[in-house]
Amino acid sequence: MNTMVDTRNTLFSPYRGRIGDLAQRHQSIAPRDLHQGMGVPFVGPCGRPLQLVTDAATLPADLQASVMMLGSFDGFHRGHQALMAAAQAAALVGSSPIGVMSVEPHPRQLFAPQAKAFRLGTPATKAETFGRLGVDFLYSPRFDHAFAGQEPEDFIDEILVDGFKVSRLVVGHNFRFGRQRRGDVDLLRRLGQQRGFAVTVVEDIHWDDATCSSTRVRNLLMSGDIEAANSLLGHAWSVELGVEPAAVLRSGEKIVAWHGSVLKPACGAYDVTVRLPNASGPLSHGCITIDASGVATLALECWRAIEPGPQAILFVDFIRRRAG
Template sequence: MQIIRHYEHVPPGLRGAVYALGNFDGVHLGHQQVIGKAAEVARELGAPLGVLVFEPHPQQFFFPERPFFRLTPFRAKARLLEGLGVDILAALPFDAHMAQKLAPEFVLDVLVNGLHAVHIVAGYDFRFGKGRGGDVAALSYMGEMEGFGVSIVEEVQAGGVTYSSTRIRELLAKGDPRGAADLLGHWWTVETHIQQGDQRGRTIGFPTANLPLGDHVQPALGVYAVKVEIEDGPHKGTYNGVANFGRRPTFDKQDVLLEVHIFDFDGDLYGVHAAISFIEYLRPEQKFDGLESLKAQIAKDSEKARTLLAGS
């Protein structure tokens, strides 16, 4: 998959693609319908399949003080899109210049004269341009005027529930990673680098890998059954484990941290990039009256997680 960072001076070999437009945070099943439609059109036209997103997400540009909300930061999003067969990812910077483009300017500057798109696919609620002034009707009209095709994908539902990034965030906040996965079409995953912590876990027989969430949305505080994928190095592979996401009240900590105990693992992972998939919520975080009661509970959590993960 080729990644384009700017729409100006796009190499000739990357022009003329079919583009799916959207933020695609989570790359959930509704997003996959939009990208799937774009893939269908690309096959019919014999054109490359492209996806256009903005980095940073426009919400981060307009509301930098808001809490982190992203289901899939850029690296995770790119990995998922590549898995869907996307040929070109146009990850364009969203800055003050882009924010001031009126809807017609966005179409002409970016889609027509920049990317030379031959066909555009968007969801029914796609908005674009300054003040979100452009909608799918305007996009379709400009497609007719400028000579590119437009396909609009209608709302995608399952059991009366609309696939949406907002709904997935709500499910994660409630401690329902399986419900989130049903809408995502894949496990919700945190990708980050393992850091060295206070190594307290080693002293109680449950060594943990410490992972900052970065700009991921925060799920419910508590204990989870997880799968851990190490992407490279001598320990490359997928492992089962149990994770605590919280403030560690037993040790009077206040900062929020993701700590993962990987089952049957012995090795140094400091600095390694890992992907943590949240499979099942086991229990809320709680404060224990001492290390022995904490150790006993971790053992119970680990046993429950092993049983759950054995069938997943």
């Protein structure tokens, strides 16, 4: 395949690098940093945008006393959706807002920076999912060694109780947090009784004779079994792409600059749909091909002009692997 492409027709990240270099050298691109601004408001079913919070002290008063989910939520599989269902049920009873705490970067990126790409999604795909499901706010503190080294009791008292004034926490049964991962469900329950918040613990969810987990989804994607991965996810696997604002994208193949922290599926050709955030339907259908060297090429049935705007985003939803 000829790697010297017309960069005017090349999908790229508008927030890092020269597009010609990205296309011709097949470099990966960094995921959009939530802490530098999303650029696109992710809107929920009631038309209210998801609020990004990076400091508990800045939370608006009307979002305090929330039902808050804690976790990494990479991929938002059926197990994560069980936490969401529990949070929605509790919030409905108390007329409470719903919040999510999910740190960035992913803890594995901090503690194993040389590890191969493993993430199922970027901060933008995660935020788009929460916005679509009607979450009121996303608490996404920067995860660094200082944050990771907090004593779990201090995290509970200073952030969850004093900052967010949470009414209920919703967590998976194996959730761990704080210095040396000393915090666990038992600690949350014990301090919750003392500090005045409830704790809902959700057990593992099994689907198609397998436990729903991000690790299991990753393994399926790396083997190319998109349909089985989507079954565990409960939705199509989505990958974020950048697109040049106001670009008119013509037909033909485009080399995709893949986000550096997101894993690639096994080499092969995959049916995909392309959509904009908050859109009710896809822009186009097409195919992404991953070759043996890891280069990803996107070919769509048709290309459309993208509305002008800062840091435009496209999402590609993987549907199935093509035979052969």
